Amino acid sequence: MIYKSRHPDVDVVDRPVHEWVLGDAARRGTKPAMVDVTSGRTVTYGELADLVRRLAAGLAAEGIGKGDVVALHSPNTILFPVVLYATTTVGGTVTTLSPLATPAEIAQQLIDSEARLMVSVSALIETARAAVGVVRRLTGRDVEIVLCDRADGHRCVLEMLDDGDVPAFELDPAADVAVLPYSSGTTGVPKGVMLTHRNLCTNLEQLNCLHRIDEDDRVIAILPFFHIFGLTALVNSALLRGATVYVHARFDLDAFLTSLERDRITHAYVAPPVMLALAKHPAVGSLDLSQLRRVICAAAPLDAGVQAAVADRLGVEVGQAYGMTELSPASHIHADGNRDEPVACVGHLLPSTQARLVDPDTGQDVAVGEPGEVWVRGPQVMKGYFGRPEDTDATVDAEGWLHTGDIGRVDDDGNWFIVDRVKELIKYKGYQVAPAELEAILVRHPGIADAAVIGVSDDEGNEIPKAFVVPMTGVPISAAEVMAHVEGQVAPYKRIRRVEFIEAVPKAASGKILRRRLRERERARP
Known part of the structure; x- marks a missing residue:
């Protein structure tokens, strides 16, 4: 059956994302938009709008225009939204890069996205230079690096500000891509997710019906802006509604707790590891968090006990949300004030959103009350994967249903629960880890004949990558050597955390790895 949202539909928003988000910025004038918690530097809404306008003119003067891709490689900074909205103002697309990514990973995304310009920071300059060097070696193409701060040999984006005009062009919000984050989707290597202006703006309106913030x-x-959860909740949504955003360049627990109290934070958006700290850290009990009203957790499954403990300890409303990059990113959220929602549920369907629960083997809808793969349809479904029509067709079917790869169920009150995953993707502390990517690296080692990777639970309940390795006959190799081989080639969150040596990787006749058998093997352990 088709499940429909209990809430009235919203109108599709066919507006450029920069216009939609910053439409009231001039009126808000001197109200703080973003505050750097380390330096105390503040950008007001009026300054933000002015910086966006002038940087857009500067980008246009550099020849950046409609359809061009700018790669944003940065931790959270108060200039992040300036680069984002200036790029979309000239008709360009922003592809976000993880600050933890290796040069090889960055180079692959720069090549795949066809980025013309890379915006980084001085702390990451060596990684950025190495990545651009790989692009130059593989393609013969140069990608200029400009910085949000300063370093010898590179321009600062503030030096690109221009008081000229942005050339007129036609923007189609329904078709033109605003952001191109990379996701592994339900399987495979990272792919560019094409999110249009319509996708982003309409999803903001869908969320606003159930969860409000204001001026x-x-x-x-603390969530990274490059991740779609952080980009939506902390940049697009917060600035659209006129809130003040307290920007942390990286997560530090002490700084986070200090900021919660000192800055009188009203809303916190977090991933499960932070929820665990809020539930257990002794310092939390001594803080004055009387201003904190709402905590939303997403990006990975949250233990029901931890959710209840945080709600009880802080005396605030705690809820979850659900989605994926391909959903711009949200399809479900805990509605404000709905304290009767059971813990561990991910809330209700957003307005203008439909869902099905489908048997992943038969493709038929499961019986009411039974778990099935969650399929979602709505205006927030991505345009597709950039340059990968076959992957797009495998994820979004001809009727517009996006197959999430997650197993869910829904109760009689319309509360949704995510209970398992069909997809192979590993979620390590909210970060996506694609087994196929790690397997490709593993088998390059001369001492490894074959390998498979699955997610297993560690002692703290986190999902971690474990490698099942078939050693090359007569070639001695240790678990430490296997982990070190991968560590040097991937971001920290993608590292192999456990290794088991086996005689053969279980595979189907087609050659596909039967990860289900490996998971059964893992579950059978004492």
Whole structure:
């Protein structure tokens, strides 16, 4: 059956994302938009709008225009939204890069996205230079690096500000891509997710119907802006509604707790590891968090006990949300004030959103009350994967249903629960880890004949990558050597955390790895 949202539909928003988000910025004038918690530097809404306008003119003067891709390689900074919205103002697309990514990973995304310009920071300059060097070696193409701060040999984006005009062009919000984050989707290697202006703006309106923030709110920004959860909650949504965002360049628990109290934070958006700290850290009990009203957790499954403990300890409303990059990113959220929602549920369907629960083997809808793969349809479904029509067709079917790869169920009150995953993707502390990517690296080692990777639970309940390795006959190799081989080639969150040597990787006749058998093997352990 088709499940429909209990909430009235919203109108599709066919507006450029920069216009939609910053439409009231001039009126808000001197109200703080973003505050750097380390330096105290503040950008007001009026300054933000002015910086976006002038940087857009500067980008246009550099020849960046409609359809061009700018790669944003940065931790959270108060200039992040300036680069984002200036790029979309000239008709360009922003592809976001993880600050933890290796040069090889960055180079692959720069090549795949066809990025013309890379914006980084001085702390990451050596990685950025190495990545651009790989692009030059493989393609013969140069990608200029400009910085949000300063370093010898590179321009700062503030030096690109221009008081000229942006050339007129036609933007189609329904078709033109605003952001191109990379996701592994339900399987495979990272792919560019094409999110249009319509996708982003309409999803903001869908969320706003169930979860509101306003101009009096203060939002703490510890989630990375490059991740679609952080980009939506802490940049697009917060700035659209006129909140003040307290920007943390990286997560530090002490700084996070200090900021919660000192900055009188009203809304916190977090991933499960932070929830665990809020539930157990002794310092939390001594803080004055009387201003904190709402905590939303997403990006990975949250233990029901931890959710209940945080709600009880802080005396605030705690809820979850669900989605994926391919959903711009949200399809479900805990509605404000709905304290009767059971813990561990991910809330209700957003307005204008439909869902099905489908048997992943038969493709038929499961019986009411039974778990099945979650399929979602709505205006937030991505345009597709950039340059990968076959992958797009495998994820979004001809009727517009996006097959999430997650197993869910829904109760009689319309509360949704995510209970398992069909997809192979590993979620390590909210970060996506694609087994296929790690397997490709593993088999390059001369001492490894074959390998498979699955997610297993560690002692703290986190999902971690474990490698099942078939050693090359007569070639001695240790678990430490296997882990070190991968560590040097991937971001920290993608590292192999456990290794088991086996005689053969179980595979189907087609050659596909039968990860289900490996998971059964893991579950059978004492």
